[in-house]
Amino acid sequence: MNDATPPAATSTAPVASEDPPARPALTRDRIVRAAIALIEADGPDALSMRRVATALDVAVMSLYNHVPNKKALLEGIAEHVANRIDLADDPSAPWPDRARALVRAHRKMAHDFPRSLTVVLTHKVDTPVGLRPAERALAVAAAAGFDGPTSVRAMRALLAYAVGTQVREVRIAETFAHLGAAPGESFAKLDPDEFPHVIALAPEMGENDPEADFEFGLDLLITALELRATST
Amino acid sequence: MNDATPPAATSTAPVASEDPPARPALTRDRIVRAAIALIEADGPDALSMRRVATALDVAVMSLYNHVPNKKALLEGIAEHVANRIDLADDPSAPWPDRARALVRAHRKMAHDFPRSLTVVLTHKVDTPVGLRPAERALAVAAAAGFDGPTSVRAMRALLAYAVGTQVREVRIAETFAHLGAAPGESFAKLDPDEFPHVIALAPEMGENDPEADFEFGLDLLITALELRATST
DNA sequence: CGAGACGTACGTACGTTGTACGTCCGGCGT
DNA sequence: ACGCCGGACGTACAACGTACGTACGTCTCG
Numbered sequence: 001m002n003d004a005t006p007p008a009a010t011s012t013a014p015v016a017s018e019d020p021p022a023r024p025a026l027t028r029d030r031i032v033r034a035a036i037a038l039i040e041a042d043g044p045d046a047l048s049m050r051r052v053a054t055a056l057d058v059a060v061m062s063l064y065n066h067v068p069n070k071k072a073l074l075e076g077i078a079e080h081v082a083n084r085i086d087l088a089d090d091p092s093a094p095w096p097d098r099a100r101a102l103v104r105a106h107r108k109m110a111h112d113f114p115r116s117l118t119v120v121l122t123h124k125v126d127t128p129v130g131l132r133p134a135e136r137a138l139a140v141a142a143a144a145g146f147d148g149p150t151s152v153r154a155m156r157a158l159l160a161y162a163v164g165t166q167v168r169e170v171r172i173a174e175t176f177a178h179l180g181a182a183p184g185e186s187f188a189k190l191d192p193d194e195f196p197h198v199i200a201l202a203p204e205m206g207e208n209d210p211e212a213d214f215e216f217g218l219d220l221l222i223t224a225l226e227l228r229a230t231s232t
Numbered sequence: 233m234n235d236a237t238p239p240a241a242t243s244t245a246p247v248a249s250e251d252p253p254a255r256p257a258l259t260r261d262r263i264v265r266a267a268i269a270l271i272e273a274d275g276p277d278a279l280s281m282r283r284v285a286t287a288l289d290v291a292v293m294s295l296y297n298h299v300p301n302k303k304a305l306l307e308g309i310a311e312h313v314a315n316r317i318d319l320a321d322d323p324s325a326p327w328p329d330r331a332r333a334l335v336r337a338h339r340k341m342a343h344d345f346p347r348s349l350t351v352v353l354t355h356k357v358d359t360p361v362g363l364r365p366a367e368r369a370l371a372v373a374a375a376a377g378f379d380g381p382t383s384v385r386a387m388r389a390l391l392a393y394a395v396g397t398q399v400r401e402v403r404i405a406e407t408f409a410h411l412g413a414a415p416g417e418s419f420a421k422l423d424p425d426e427f428p429h430v431i432a433l434a435p436e437m438g439e440n441d442p443e444a445d446f447e448f449g450l451d452l453l454i455t456a457l458e459l460r461a462t463s464t
Numbered sequence: 465c466g467a468g469a470c471g472t473a474c475g476t477a478c479g480t481t482g483t484a485c486g487t488c489c490g491g492c493g494t
Numbered sequence: 495a496c497g498c499c500g501g502a503c504g505t506a507c508a509a510c511g512t513a514c515g516t517a518c519g520t521c522t523c524g
Contacts, residue, residue, distance in 0.1 A: 026501080026502080048480080048481065048482085049481080049482065049483085050480080050481075050482090058502080058503090059502065059503045059504075060482090060483090060503090060504095061483080061484095061485095061502075061503065061504080061505095062501075062502045062503065064483070064484095065500080065501050065502070066501090069482075069483075070481095070482065070483090118354050121353065121354075121399055122350050122353075122354065124403060124406060124407055124410075126407070128422060128423070128426070128427070131422070131427060131430055132426075134430060134437075135426070135427050135428075135429055135430050138429035138430060138433060139429050142429060148432075148433050148435075148436045149436050150448075151429075151433060151436075152433055152436045152437060152445075153444070153445050153448040153449070154448075154452075156400070156445045156448075156449065157393075157445075157448060157449030157452055159396070159400075160393055160396030160397045160399075160400055160449055161389075161392055161393050161396055161449070162396065163395070163396040163399050163400070164391070164392030164393055164394070164395040164396030164397075164399070165392045165396075167353060167392075167395050167396075167399065168388070168391075168392055168395070171356060174356060175356055175358075178356075190360060190363070191360070194360070194364075194367065195360070195363060195367050196367075197367055197370035197371050197374060197383075198363055198366060198367050198370060200380075201370060201380050201383060201384055203380075204380045204381050204383075204384040205366075205384060212385070213384075213385050213388045213389070216382075216385040216386075216388075216389060217385070217388065217389030217392055217393070217453075219456075220389055220452070220453050220456035220457060220460075221449075221452050221453065221456065223456050223459065224451075224452035224453065224455050224456040224459075225452060227455065227456075227459075228452075258472080258473080280509080280510065280511085281510080281511065281512085282509080282510075282511090290473075290474090291473060291474045291475075292474090292475095292511090292512090293473080293474065293475080293476095293512080293513095293514095294472075294473045294474065296512075296513095297471080297472055297473075298472095301511080301512075302510095302511065302512090
């Protein structure tokens with residue numbers, strides 16, 4: 001029945017610790033990494049089990065020994081990326097600086113993994129790493145002297161803003177990719193009755209300094225929190 | 233060659249304005265609506281052209297007379313949902329109230345179309361309806377007396393927070409759906425060295441009052457904006 | 465009033481996707 | 495020495511998005 005496979009198989013399979021290729025052992029981590037590389041290269045829609053497999057020079061079904069299904073792989077990607085957030089924290093620094101650093105770290109992740117971010121935002125991370133940002137945020141809230149409930153709310157507000165700016169960052173990246181760098185042109189042909197302010201501020205809308213926009217909103221939150229901290 | 237189709241076809245097709253079914257004419261809008269209904273019922277992954285077609289009692293390829301491809305359908309969904317945001321605005325009200333209403337409207341959309349929201353967040357809306365929230369936000373910023381660049385930044389900060397809370401809302405909804413209502417239990421088995429604050433605040437973390445959380449963060453932004461408005 | 469152009473619904477068909485299942489093999493415990 | 499077991503692999507299938515060709519209504523123009 002099967003007479004064609006053995007000679008072909010023996011040429012690729014059996015090497016354990018021998019000559020030519022000696023592939024470095026399939027691993028969940030290697031799979032996740034390859035998937036992320038694929039997404040960053042060709043976008044999230046281009047991710048398929050088959051492409052991950054060929055990228056690793058492995059048969060498709062071998063992946064399923066380390067990942068139960070594609071959804072789990074996506075969650076693994078989300079966790080991996082979320083884990084790359086730099087949460088270095090200096091407890092001796094003033095708490096507003098620490099809060100800023102925390103939110104900036106989220107923004108940096110949006111810059112480091114732009115295409116993978118949509119995966120991160122649409123999949124839960126139910127391992128402890130998903131709670132690490134919350135832990136840091138609660139730490140600085142405690143340093144600010146907030147009580148329990150207020151600390152939790154402050155943390156959620158900061159993280160909500162962090163996530164919101166991440167989404168914004170992704171969107172402008174995608175938009176700039178799709179249409180070739182014509183930022184404020186399209187505002188011209190809007191209905192002047194419905195969009196008076198947008199048209200009036202077209203120059204300001206067109207110019208994009210995401211860094212400054214981000215810092216502006218972050219300043220709003222921090223100063224408001226400072227106000228609330230000193231008033232108690 | 234083809235002798236089986238005509239008798240079957242005549243039973244369903246030719247009715248123009250006649251008796252039994254008289255289907256109400258396929259339309260891009262009806263397609264989008266059916267797709268949204270499907271997503272809200274079974275989740276975004278359950279959306280397929282075939283399912284939309286059978287839901288409308290239509291052949292699959294008929295959809296392509298009104299929608300170029302699935303991606304365009306998803307963008308149509310995003311636009312349709314974004315258009316459902318209630319942007320009623322009372323220009324005579326104090327601007328902080330107007331700003332609050334605008335952000336609350338975004339949050340309401342997350343509540344009205346929970347499953348569709350991930351589609352909205354991951355697809356651009358490049359029609360004018362995508363700019364309507366920006367227009368309203370710029371209007372209230374102008375009412376607050378901000379100059380051009382500051383108005384744009386304030387708008388972006390508010391919308392970023394709105395989007396961030398939307399993501400948060402989706403996440404908690406999905407999480408509660410997947411595991412059956414055990415909110416603060418999992419904090420127990422965390423490493424106490426890495427998550428001291430999370431564990432200490434486990435009760436506050438577990439209790440979820442998204443409304444209050446949302447209003448807290450919104451208050452932060454608004455009071456900070458009020459501060460900045462009066463100081464100029 | 466006839467004929468053609470057109471829009472829309474439809475069936476068939478192809479390539480790609482996720483993954484269930486069975487087989488095979490090399491290293492390890494007994 | 496032998497058997498077990500985990501991981502790699504090939505085959506197979508259902509469901510997907512959609513390109514293409516066809517058939518039939520309606521509307522327009524002569």
